[in-house]
Amino acid sequence: MKRKNYAYPYVFWMTIFVVLPLFLVLVYSLTFKNGLKAGITLSNFTRFFEPIYLNVLLRSINLALISTIICLLLGYPIAYIISRTNIKHRNTLILLFLIPMWMNFLLRTYAWMTLLEKNGLINKLLTSLGLSPLNIMYTNGAVVLGMVYNFLPFMVLPIYTVLIKIDKSLIEAANDLGANKFKTFLKVTLPLSLPGVISGITMVFMPSVTTFVISRLLGGGQFTLIGNLIEQQFINVGDWNFGSAISIVMMLIILISMSIMNRFDKDKEGVNLW
Amino acid sequence: MKGGYKLSEKILELNNITKVYEDNTVIKNLNLYVRKNEFITLLGPSGCGKTTTLRLIGGFESPTSGKIYFEGKDITNLPPYQRKVNTVFQKYALFPHLNVFENIAFGLRIKKVNENEIKKRVKNMLSLVNLEGFESREISSLSGGQQQRVAIARALVNEPDVLLLDEPLGALDLKLRKEMQTELKKMQQSLGITFIFVTHDQEEALTMSDTVVVMNEGVIQQIGRPEDIYNEPKNAFVADFIGESNIIDGIMIEDFLVEIFGVKFKCVDKGFDKNETVDVVIRPEDITLSRENNGKIEGYVENVIFKGVHYEMTVNTKNYTFKIHSTKMEPKGTKVYLDVEPDNIHIMKKVR
Numbered sequence: 124m125k126r127k128n129y130a131y132p133y134v135f136w137m138t139i140f141v142v143l144p145l146f147l148v149l150v151y152s153l154t155f156k157n158g159l160k161a162g163i164t165l166s167n168f169t170r171f172f173e174p175i176y177l178n179v180l181l182r183s184i185n186l187a188l189i190s191t192i193i194c195l196l197l198g199y200p201i202a203y204i205i206s207r208t209n210i211k212h213r214n215t216l217i218l219l220f221l222i223p224m225w226m227n228f229l230l231r232t233y234a235w236m237t238l239l240e241k242n243g244l245i246n247k248l249l250t251s252l253g254l255s256p257l258n259i260m261y262t263n264g265a266v267v268l269g270m271v272y273n274f275l276p277f278m279v280l281p282i283y284t285v286l287i288k289i290d291k292s293l294i295e296a297a298n299d300l301g302a303n304k305f306k307t308f309l310k311v312t313l314p315l316s317l318p319g320v321i322s323g324i325t326m327v328f329m330p331s332v333t334t335f336v337i338s339r340l341l342g343g344g345q346f347t348l349i350g351n352l353i354e355q356q357f358i359n360v361g362d363w364n365f366g367s368a369i370s371i372v373m374m375l376i377i378l379i380s381m382s383i384m385n386r387f388d389k390d391k392e393g394v395n396l397w
Numbered sequence: 398m399k400g401g402y403k404l405s406e407k408i409l410e411l412n413n414i415t416k417v418y419e420d421n422t423v424i425k426n427l428n429l430y431v432r433k434n435e436f437i438t439l440l441g442p443s444g445c446g447k448t449t450t451l452r453l454i455g456g457f458e459s460p461t462s463g464k465i466y467f468e469g470k471d472i473t474n475l476p477p478y479q480r481k482v483n484t485v486f487q488k489y490a491l492f493p494h495l496n497v498f499e500n501i502a503f504g505l506r507i508k509k510v511n512e513n514e515i516k517k518r519v520k521n522m523l524s525l526v527n528l529e530g531f532e533s534r535e536i537s538s539l540s541g542g543q544q545q546r547v548a549i550a551r552a553l554v555n556e557p558d559v560l561l562l563d564e565p566l567g568a569l570d571l572k573l574r575k576e577m578q579t580e581l582k583k584m585q586q587s588l589g590i591t592f593i594f595v596t597h598d599q600e601e602a603l604t605m606s607d608t609v610v611v612m613n614e615g616v617i618q619q620i621g622r623p624e625d626i627y628n629e630p631k632n633a634f635v636a637d638f639i640g641e642s643n644i645i646d647g648i649m650i651e652d653f654l655v656e657i658f659g660v661k662f663k664c665v666d667k668g669f670d671k672n673e674t675v676d677v678v679i680r681p682e683d684i685t686l687s688r689e690n691n692g693k694i695e696g697y698v699e700n701v702i703f704k705g706v707h708y709e710m711t712v713n714t715k716n717y718t719f720k721i722h723s724t725k726m727e728p729k730g731t732k733v734y735l736d737v738e739p740d741n742i743h744i745m746k747k748v749r
């Protein structure tokens with residue numbers, strides 16, 4: 124009975140820092156203030172469905188999807204190889220992979236700016252080799268690169284964690300029943316690692332679709348993503364009502380995609396780093 | 398070899414196998430052959446290298462030195478998926494993401510057997526292991542005994558030439574264990590498959606096998622029919638491991654005469670040095686007790702336990718406490734004399 128009391132500070136915390144802000148966002152999104160007039164409205168939401176804003180949403184989802192797919196294609200083999208090295212080296216490899224993550228997110232992204240710039244390191248290297256310099260900075264490619272670089276560990280870690288947990292004797296059983304290495308991978312390792320893949324996809328897709336730092340720094344002004352749009356409404360335009368409405372839409376999109384992903388992850392074996 | 402003519406041909410041969418992990422020699426110079434349709438059991442205490450031997454045969458480990466032949470062909474370096482051998486693993490290793498049907502069908506799907514044939518064979522297997530109607534059950538919903546039977550079905554459905562079973566009954570309770578022993582033996586005989594069975598339970602080994610291989614510390618101690626292993630253990634280790642035994646120091650006075658604790662006994666062994674110290678092994682059921690002084694070993698009954706069929710008594714003598722099984726009870730504290738028939742005395746060279 125008394126245990127219940129321990130929950131009160133938590134409930135208090137949740138109310139102040141989660142429920143209240145969310146409630147405020149909801150209130151802002153459903154109201155308007157025009158000079159002296161104020162009231163309840165749905166216009167903030169309908170406004171979002173104008174083509175310019177919808178395009179921003181589509182571009183955000185598109186870039187996030189591309190980044191997620193690239194992360195998966197890169198991350199799965201990396202996780203697989205690390206899980207296959209012997210225990211002594213395994214932890215070192217994972218550590219090497221994580222060290223950049225301990226640096227500040229902004230710093231890491233700025234570092235890419237100096238690399239990709241017109242007179243950045245990469246182009247200097249290319250010209251010194253007699254090749255023509257590339258225009259990478261401020262393209263969709265640069266944004267995707269930034270996302271992949273920043274979020275790849277979120278793909279590798281959950282897959283790796285699931286892979287090392289797979290019972291070795293299952294692999295042996297498959298071999299015993301006539302499956303060669305490739306078939307064993309397809310029929311045993313891959314299906315058993317799906318929970319990790321699903322966590323990985325969720326954990327890369329969500330920060331990718333909402334980021335505004337990467338798109339602003341590496342995408343310049345012209346590649347506005349939905350995160351930038353929200354930021355602009357709050358900071359530059361000062362239209363908190365519209366900004367809140369976009370935030371709510373964004374939240375719904377994330378909730379829907381998470382519930383779709385969770386449906387795949389029947390056994391709830393996925394690893395969540397959040 | 399006794400009756401060698403009627404025996405079927407060798408199917409598997411291990412030749413001078415040694416296996417070393419880092420600096421730990423786990424299998425030492427092991428030589429063993431297995432005949433077609435034989436039920437052969439590797440028996441020995443935990444850690445003696447039974448699983449390692451099985452893994453070498455299955456192809457999951459390769460020997461540090463030595464060769465493995467299958468039907469005369471060298472398979473030492475063949476990967477597991479190319480060997481005509483299937484394994485029932487110690488902890489079953491069933492695929493958790495597949496249901497019972499798909500677990501059993503796994504090997505057949507790999508071989509691209511057609512769907513109707515797969516259905517038919519899996520169904521047959523399920524009825525063989527008494528699991529009809531379990532097709533769509535999840536593995537995690539099965540009891541230990543049921544999982545064990547799925548593991549057997551999954552291996553047997555491939556109709557391997559040789560089936561390896563690593564302590565498959567270890568996790569079962571006594572009653573189920575006895576049932577499965579009989580069932581396994583029946584399956585082996587009706588399907589005509591060679592079984593290489595691993596256990597640390599001597600009773601299981603003796604009741605099920607055609608041939609028993611007793612191992613200790615990576616070395617084969619004795620290979621033989623269960624009766625031979627029991628009645629004529631080759632050394633004190635085998636005698637001790639196979640059933641209870643009294644193992645006593647004795648002195649071989651001359652051929653056919655051994656002295657135990659100052660008392661001379663006739664025996665049937667010869668070929669030892671004069672006055673050589675030997676191990677004398679006597680089964681508890683082979684000792685007779687008498688109250689009259691017959692000049693044999695004198696002692697007092699220390700403890701009596703009724704075991705259903707026989708009494709288990711311990712008798713204290715000056716030098717040793719004997720275990721004795723008899724249908725005739727002597728009450729606690731009785732002064733008795735211990736005698737043994739000559740052919741029940743087993744003399745063994747001391748291993749030093």
Ligand SMILES: Nc1ncnc2c1ncn2[C@@H]1O[C@H](COP(=O)(O)OP(=O)(O)O)[C@@H](O)[C@H]1O
Nearest residue numbers: 418421423441442443444445446447448449450
């Ligand atoms: N992969 C391994 N690496 C090192 N030592 C091992 C390995 N596998 C088994 N051993 C050792 O080999 C010995 C025999 O093991 P095992 O064959 O499993 O015995 P059993 O099955 O008879 O209990 C044990 O001492 C065990 O510690």
Ligand SMILES: [Mg+2]
Nearest residue numbers: 447448449487
């Ligand atoms: Mg073992």
